[in-house]
Amino acid sequence: MRQYVTMLWPTLSTIRGHTLHVRLLAQLIANGRWGHAYLFAGPGGVGRRTVAQALLGRLACLQPASDHADPCGTCRSCAALNRNQHPDLTVLERDGQFIKIEQVREMTNRLRYDPVVGRIKAVIIDECDRLHEAAANALLKTLEEPPPATVFVLITAKPQALLDTIRSRCQMVRFGELSPVDVAALLQQGGVDPLVAQAASALAAGSLDQGKALADPAKIAVLDLVAELGLSLGARPAVEAAFWPERIGKALRSAKAVEVTADGDSSDNAEPLAATKGDFSRADLQWAVEALRAVLRDALLTCCAIDPSSLPHARHKPALLAMASRVDPARLAEVIDSLTELESSLVLNPNPKLAWTAAMTVAAQKLA
Numbered sequence: 001m002r003q004y005v006t007m008l009w010p011t012l013s014t015i016r017g018h019t020l021h022v023r024l025l026a027q028l029i030a031n032g033r034w035g036h037a038y039l040f041a042g043p044g045g046v047g048r049r050t051v052a053q054a055l056l057g058r059l060a061c062l063q064p065a066s067d068h069a070d071p072c073g074t075c076r077s078c079a080a081l082n083r084n085q086h087p088d089l090t091v092l093e094r095d096g097q098f099i100k101i102e103q104v105r106e107m108t109n110r111l112r113y114d115p116v117v118g119r120i121k122a123v124i125i126d127e128c129d130r131l132h133e134a135a136a137n138a139l140l141k142t143l144e145e146p147p148p149a150t151v152f153v154l155i156t157a158k159p160q161a162l163l164d165t166i167r168s169r170c171q172m173v174r175f176g177e178l179s180p181v182d183v184a185a186l187l188q189q190g191g192v193d194p195l196v197a198q199a200a201s202a203l204a205a206g207s208l209d210q211g212k213a214l215a216d217p218a219k220i221a222v223l224d225l226v227a228e229l230g231l232s233l234g235a236r237p238a239v240e241a242a243f244w245p246e247r248i249g250k251a252l253r254s255a256k257a258v259e260v261t262a263d264g265d266s267s268d269n270a271e272p273l274a275a276t277k278g279d280f281s282r283a284d285l286q287w288a289v290e291a292l293r294a295v296l297r298d299a300l301l302t303c304c305a306i307d308p309s310s311l312p313h314a315r316h317k318p319a320l321l322a323m324a325s326r327v328d329p330a331r332l333a334e335v336i337d338s339l340t341e342l343e344s345s346l347v348l349n350p351n352p353k354l355a356w357t358a359a360m361t362v363a364a365q366k367l368a
């Protein structure tokens with residue numbers, strides 16, 4: 001049995017999620033029938049580039065086993081990838097707003113020569129919807145007459161923004177969101193505490209990037225506060241809900257203070273909420289509604305006899321069980337629906353805090 005060496009570079013066998021895509025690509029490799037250009041379309045942060053790296057690394061390998069989707073890990077090509085210095089791999093990313101014609105020309109020039117160490121020349125074009133018009137036309141020419149032993153992977157979240165002629169030269173692979181379980185597992189692989197990873201994955205919308213942004217203890221503390229308040233809906237006087245925006249806003253501000261200290265720059269330029277002293281933004285309120293909906297969804301699942309230990313808010317298990325034992329699931333489902341309405345009304349409502357207070361008061365009465 002052949003021994004495979006663990007690669008630092010991504011490999012298909014270690015990709016988390018996207019099972020069907022990985023299987024398809026492995027099949028193409030096994031049959032020796034891969035194409036010269038792929039378009040990896042789908043939302044950001046789900047692993048499109050990692051899959052591209054894994055595919056190209058395998059195709060560049062000098063001594064792969066024909067029936068194995070991973071590269072050997074030891075040849076000159078694999079060693080170069082592990083050092084992240086592969087002369088046959090070109091990555092194009094936007095320079096400012098666009099990928100410029102000069103970048104495409106430089107890449108095309110390099111493709112005129114044979115591979116230096118691997119079996120193929122590989123090109124990744126990230127955010128290829130950012131190709132400037134002239135750059136797109138230059139790329140089209142190259143795709144129409146592809147240089148030998150070259151494989152392109154174009155990556156985009158907006159395939160419809162590409163020239164039809166570019167799209168039609170590529171085999172499209174559509175990527176979906178990652179499951180919360182996959183996001184949590186990937187965060188944990190990156191060293192994030194399991195409970196924090198689980199909490200962040202619930203609001204990450206299937207994106208590892210968003211999961212990473214949420215997986216910081218200060219932000220998790222805000223999520224915990226929202227969960228604590230949400231799970232007390234109906235068990236405490238309805239009037240208390242009017243004070244939630246201040247409490248959540250205060251917690252968010254201290255989370256952001258941590259962020260500012262860490263990054264030296266605050267990314268918060270959201271519109272201040274009109275009804276407060278400019279310290280709690282409309283975006284913050286929308287975020288709180290989304291977080292609230294996520295925790296109440298877990299409470300509803302708990303009502304349906306699902307073990308809370310398996311849910312994203314597992315660390316609130318006692319509160320989830322307590323809410324599930326006291327509320328009517330049909331009413332809880334109505335409250336969750338009303339949060340969706342609240343979220344859309346927050347966009348235009350001149351007094352979002354008032355809309356929030358009204359909605360929370362009704363929710364608390366329903367669950368009392």
Ligand SMILES: [Zn+2]
Pocket residue numbers: 061062063064071072073074075076077078
């Ligand atoms: Zn190799």
